Amino acid sequence: MTESTFDLAVIGGGINGAGIARDAAGRGLSVLLVEQHDLAAHTSSASSKMIHGGLRYLEHYEFGLVRKALQEREVLLAAAPHIIRPLRVVMPHDAGQRPAWLIRLGLFLYDHLARSARLPGSGGVDFRRHPAGAGLRPAFSRGFVYSDAWVQDARLVVLNAVDARERGAHIATRTALIGARRTADAWSLDLRAADGAACSVQARLVVNAAGPWVGTLLGGPLGVAARHTLRLVKGSHIVLPRLFDHDFGYLFQNPDGRVVFALPFEERFTLIGTTDVDYHGDPAQAAISAEEIDYLCGTVNRYLARTVTPAQVVWTFAGVRPLLDDATSNAARVTRDYRLDLDQAGAAVLSVFGGKLTTYRKLAEQAVDHIAPLLGGGAAWTAGVPLPGGDLEDGDPAAFEARLRRERPWLAPPLARRLAGSYGTRALRILDGIDSAAALGAPVVADLYPCELNYLVREEFARTAEDILWRRTRLGLSAPPDAAARLDVWLAGVGVGAVQAAKTV
Template sequence: MPFDVFIIGGGINGCGVARDAAGRGISVCLAEKSDLGGATSSGSSKLIHGGLRYLEYYDFSLVRKSLREREVLWKIAPHIIYPLRFVLPHHQALRPPWFLRLGLFLYDHLGGRNLLPGTRRVNFPRDETGRPLESNYRLGFEYSDCWVDDARLVVLNARDAADRGAKIFSHTKVINARRQDGLWYINTLGPAGQTQCFSARVLVNASGPWVYDTSQQLGANTGQLQPRLIRGSHIVVPRLYDHDRCYILQNADGRIVFVMPYEDTLTLIGTTERHHKTALEDVCIEDDEIAYLCESVNGYFLKKINPDDVVWSYSAVRPLFDDGSTETKSVTRDYRIVTESENNTLPVISILGGKITTYRTLAEEVMQEIARFVPISKGSWTGQSPLPGGDFGCNEYDQQVEGLHRDYPFLDRRHARRLIRLYGTRSRTILQDAKSLADLGQRFGSDLYEAEVQYLVEDEWGTRAEDILWRRTKEGLRFSDEETSALEGYLQREAIHT
């Protein structure tokens, strides 16, 4: 039987569409050529936010849409999304205080904020957020946004889609697709070199930075699908300060840089914005980007950093809609959905641009396009149904940790917190009836045990050490090269036996 929808690309947009479509009762197949969320979607600043700086470019519609989504997503995924407070120091040579107050007033009121606290003025000499800063910074403002584990947001959408009947294939490349006899026929190449042919009524091109290349491969009109490829890079350094708030730093070039607590003992700093001109498979941070981020931090913080302090970095290319802006910082982060069909049948629906915060509304708009070609009886639903593991209140994270620690007392609190933050209520699916750490099987490193690895392999498409250590978890930050190799060997042996 043909699928109603075949999706090319397993980033946040593709997996978001798969979840929405499967939940409306239509048949879905998704193919991702590498790991789910393995490119752009896991290389974000890891924020669910309105985009304060977009107000400067009068992109009120995008900011309003993003702010409305902020609390919706927090409610459906309280394990991987949580509120943060951001501190914006006033720089005397840059935006004046009245301008910052106006922007934050709009930010507080554009999006129907109900749960998150509003903006406040900060007197740095009297506030703990002033202690890490140079003494010339005396005034600032504090506002709310949310953190997200971006890679897990992708895989949880895929997991929910699969639970609702979707077929999800990772490490599976679409070789070609053609219209024939009233259907799309799609040929794929799997991880073991096996080929398969699928048929479908609708194709969705959610291939991110490869959207133009995929459209060419499909024979579609590519005139509207030439994205601006913008590379954003981040660095991670040892913890710069001892409180839990974040900073948003203004720079003389008009850009901003986020500084955020990360993985208990580290600080995440980003992002840069550069036109990406090399191969999409060749994405990495450049030395001048590291220098730029260090210089930005050093202009504000007492504790100085240099490139030698960087313990990890990552880069990703964002395929932004080309709105004609001359500067990368002003290119719109909103999305475009382009549909092309043959005699009003067999469409290819291509997605261009967007940001992780608005993936769910993007999926709903794609569903409106799909409904032109496939009968759909059920309406919007994804804003009310929790993602896997997120079936608890958005202020009940601490209760979940305490409950897990009570029921599995052999876990230390850090381990319990990590499991709830990654898996929420599905932590118990991993632990099952374990009475001791020994019951969790082989320890690979840090607090990653065989029971968790098996769950990631069987339920979350984790097939390689990189998938597990850098996207399903961030244990790669704590693993040695030897431990990583041992995990890779284990996964290869498991693959042989399955």
């Protein structure tokens, strides 16, 4: 790291921290983002992979949050059409659950709280004629359909960090904040990298965007009393071989009042989640329980004709949501809204409590607006600017994929589809200088070629096989058992640390 003094140090490389770093860097502030592990290593890569308004939040009268989220859904669809796609969701009607009139009212509000120019509205469905009815139990003949969006959540975080760096921010992954000293007008922060290297930097202001660790950071290195409380709620998911042959998602209602999604995932799989369980312990160690697996399988089996069992689960993941504690007894009813708290008893620290993936950009904008009077900088700008790779002509990912295949007919169709759908126009950078299948070479593992791996190391902060197989891509689902070990050998051979260090300086 060549600089040692910054306007702003953001602690936490999840979606909120990366979004704040991007916004602030784009306003001309000097920014350092510090993340103790990999970008999106925890909560931000353990979501249900949806950009949505939160239909069920209407039951809790959170109309403002739903409206804000629906507005942001529209902004994000325009900013990242390569990694955020429209999704039609069907909801089989169970007469023993919410009445039809209540669902129709909720969907009417969902359609009208924030108008969408990109997504069709809601409606009724006759499952005897609709493709989504083929996999349902015969008891479910009617239901509803509405629109939301699907997202590659970890890539959303990474692209915000990439854009932040391209606008001048310094991104320090696998770096922990181990100490801090506060004066009237600056923070002195002690950092330690994973290899043991230590350094100290100065920052005029600290943003505490540590997610589940926001309170730990305040009471620990920062030495600041927390004025709000987080409620840690674990959400777990399971992944099974694909359970249906269409591209619709399902929303299933449970007798306990919760809802569970079953979504098409990575072409050959189905993602099912989520649970809401109060969590106590280290958020980094969160894992699904056998009871949660049974709960999710049981929900699916109430609706789908094809029975699923825990033995069919091919992957699980769990994340801890740092929700703003509103004293609600039911974890599923805790608000998903956020609060920004600015402490100015000396050099300022802004702490982020709560939030959700869909509203991260608005949260980041409001956070930087909040601190702008202290630091200066330009006006808000992110609402109309695409994320890296999102500058597709007419915002059409299918047209870009067709162009990629037309201009490079030697690309295997599955590879062209994956590159276009993960990197957008940045796929052209990955393939720069490669003009044939022979020049592409042999894959290192799975569907990963050296050109893509070099790009991920150089441009996207990837350091390990896990970073690549489970966050930059989801190829861990289909890779052979020895893929991670082979990939780590390759990464060691190219000197991943040196490549990243050279890029960071």
